[in-house]
Amino acid sequence: MTRSITKLLVLGGTTEGYDLTEALYEAGGFRTITSLAGRTRRPRRPAGELRVGGFGGARGLAAFLDERRIAAVINATHPFAAAMGRNAAAACREVGVPLLRLERPAWRPGPGDRWLEFGEWAEAAQLIADGARRVLLAIGRQELDAFAALDHVWFLIRSVEAPDPMPPFRQAELLLARGPFDLAGERALLAERQIDTIVCRNSGGAATEAKLVAARELGLRVVMKRRPTGPQVPTVSSVPEALHWLSAL
Ligand code: NAP
Numbered sequence: 015m016t017r018s019i020t021k022l023l024v025l026g027g028t029t030e031g032y033d034l035t036e037a038l039y040e041a042g043g044f045r046t047i048t049s050l051a052g053r054t055r056r057p058r059r060p061a062g063e064l065r066v067g068g069f070g071g072a073r074g075l076a077a078f079l080d081e082r083r084i085a086a087v088i089n090a091t092h093p094f095a096a097a098m099g100r101n102a103a104a105a106c107r108e109v110g111v112p113l114l115r116l117e118r119p120a121w122r123p124g125p126g127d128r129w130l131e132f133g134e135w136a137e138a139a140q141l142i143a144d145g146a147r148r149v150l151l152a153i154g155r156q157e158l159d160a161f162a163a164l165d166h167v168w169f170l171i172r173s174v175e176a177p178d179p180m181p182p183f184r185q186a187e188l189l190l191a192r193g194p195f196d197l198a199g200e201r202a203l204l205a206e207r208q209i210d211t212i213v214c215r216n217s218g219g220a221a222t223e224a225k226l227v228a229a230r231e232l233g234l235r236v237v238m239k240r241r242p243t244g245p246q247v248p249t250v251s252s253v254p255e256a257l258h259w260l261s262a263l
Pocket of ligand 1: 025026027028049053066070071074075090092094097098154
């Protein structure tokens, strides 16, 4: 007897996306197509098929699901990839394909943390203007503009690739680095550069969490961007839970 193969689309670009396709490959019974936006020049290859580039909005994605006879979609994109989440929900609704959101848990403040949470970048800039002097910006290249006019603040801008163009910061150092970052390194960096405030997004996950532990130890403020709220779809936070959901298809 031959087992039927379930064809899945995994919207990836995250560790969870890679881990899921590996687990599905090992489990057997699934054929996966991983989709990446194409932001990274040389991305890691997932198990199964890979396609790269946007679909052309929700309509383009709906057409893709139809054409490729996809049985279910797992949106494993980054917690801040809000547009892709909206498009996936609209497209799956349109063509009647089940959708699961796989999203890593958010970080939560604990005893000793000095977090200030915000929704819009302009709010973060205001929080920085009120009392910060030496700031680590651990945020995306596209989000730097909101801080560039704060002439009295010194910024350490940590980024995987250099911002192009670089916003007109008066006092800034650019540090090109890619996670994961360990606790000893984060402690040393924050101490050496005499950082008093960190600005970051609530990405969750272990790879970039050490800066929060170091900030707690050193008593630094953390200005933390809240996650966007996505569409109401079934959501899990781990690969085993995703496999469980898929087993019930
Ligand atoms: P976004 O704002 O939600 O998406 C913008 C557009 O990029 C989407 O409308 C879609 O274009 C395309 N897109 C996004 N993810 C895609 C995917 N997996 N496959 C095909 N097309 C995709 O997303 P973003 O914040 O720019 O992030 C882009 C990708 O980078 C995501 O896959 C995400 O997992 C990864 N990533 C993002 C972050 C972050 O901080 N946002 C961090 C690490 C990794 P069309 O409308 O043309 O389909």
